[in-house]
Amino acid sequence: MRVAELELDLETFSGPFDLLMALVLREEVSLLEVDLAEVVLAYLDHLEREGELDLESATEFLVLIAALLELKSRLMLPRAPEDLDLEPEEAAEELLARMLEYRRYRDAGAHLAQLFAAERPHLYRSAPLPAHLRRVSLDAARPSYEPLDLAQALGGLLRVPPPPDVSHIRPTVSLERRLRVLRDLLGRSGRIDFDAAFASEDRLTQAVTLFALLEMYKKGEATWTQRELFGPIEITGQA
Amino acid sequence: MSSEQRAPSAKPSPTPGLELARSVEALLFLSPEPVPVAELAEACEASEAQIEGALELLAEDLAPGRRGVVLKQVAGGYALATDPVAEQAARRLLSRPRTPPLTQAQSETLAIVAYLQPVSRPEIARIRGVSSESAVATLTERGLIEESGRSRFGAVIYRTTELFERLFGLESLDALPDPSRFDPTPEDATELRERLLRAGEQRSEG
């Protein structure tokens, strides 16, 4: 976790560390009222919970807290002890410099926001180029494509895929059995509507049934009529 | 709230004709498509008659030869378009004409149009076995094919363009190479169109 995200719950402030820094920079929280010892304790708690020391963020924390401490000691004790690393004067100047730097960009930002507001009523066009500008002009057109490619593409479209390979499928429908079925049905009623009798069968069974019918026709056992193309087929037995 | 806005005191004062003409010009400037009078009226909160008046003013200002853009009345409404005076300069500044390689779908579609023209979009789809809208759109956009009317069933029919012949280095359509060299069954004497349709239907059944 980054130091900035360190959650603080102090008497005067509750929130992440970076927000505290921001509020101090904006002079919205007085450094004098922030208990920095509590901040350090919160950080130590955090380290304990995590169980590991992230050197980079620890360094960042130490630098920030040291700057705050020195500044604060300068604020509280105008005559600070001489043995601090960073002179109190320097610490105050550092914070002041950062406050001034922040103000510069805050005000520059306000200026930009004004520019933006003033320009917003202007709308710009965004439309595709007219079609004639998107393609090659006739005068500038040079042969770029190969006519044979078109002939080849056409050849590909004339190709018909080979019929599916069915050699691995073993017919399990026997002609004998279909003959038996037909003779059986005709023996009972003398007349069969092909669709009514066999429409629910699979295509192979239907085909073999047709073969059986041809066999019976050949032998003079049956005949059939179909009045119109794709119309019903009526089979009549001829005993 | 809305009744307050509609109260006479809050109503904007009627826009004077000149200001309306300026607004209409701005709207046509922004819009990539022609704008119907009714839409202009709605956007400007003006009557259609007021818009017609504004368009008349605008047509005068933008009469051909006066400015770099002209006012055009087209099927879908009104539009601004550039004056032909700038055509060459516009090409130099903006056009990036490209002749990228054709995809398989585009080659097939273009071959069908080239050899069978005129040919309808449903026919192209039947031969290819897939809807070919995107290929047709791209080829049209690049100026290789164009609409050439409608079939008696109302389908758009296509033919190739002069630009097509230039880009393929063809003197004329008669110079298209004989496809028999790539024909799997060149002995079949049936008409090419019939064979293509038949092959397409068999392919899509398979």
Place this chain on the structure above:
Amino acid sequence: MSSEQRAPSAKPSPTPGLELARSVEALLFLSPEPVPVAELAEACEASEAQIEGALELLAEDLAPGRRGVVLKQVAGGYALATDPVAEQAARRLLSRPRTPPLTQAQSETLAIVAYLQPVSRPEIARIRGVSSESAVATLTERGLIEESGRSRFGAVIYRTTELFERLFGLESLDALPDPSRFDPTPEDATELRERLLRAGEQRSEG
């Protein structure tokens, strides 16, 4: 070839100023981006001085308040944009909602990027005193800033975009006011310092 094209006979007759202004207007109408003078000159086969002259004529014709469109000098070039008179109508027609104003976090972050670019996110956070991830993300999303590589410590660095210059009406980044203009006066700085110290004294006395 090129010497032939440069021969006096093949040279186009010098374009009269008015026609050049019309061409320039057409080019700006078509171009999706602001066009620099040099590019206009090349496209129109004219000198930059002639283009400047044409732009002056155009600026007069399109002076604010005259038409629906105005001439803008932005992002290193010239562009046409609609006059504010049409803003409401245009937003209604195109259903383009008004872009929301910048929040304070966004405008501060944008100012830091605009003045210090290229600048890394940690640097932005240091100056603002808060992590500025959400402001950076929104500004990137709105196309006002963009990543421009990584610092030697691996942090993403940012710069402003051309769209930023266009939407803020800036001719170039140089058109941004000098940042020292936003520095507190020495008196303000002194006052701030004294306030800091006085606060300390009050506390230590109390």
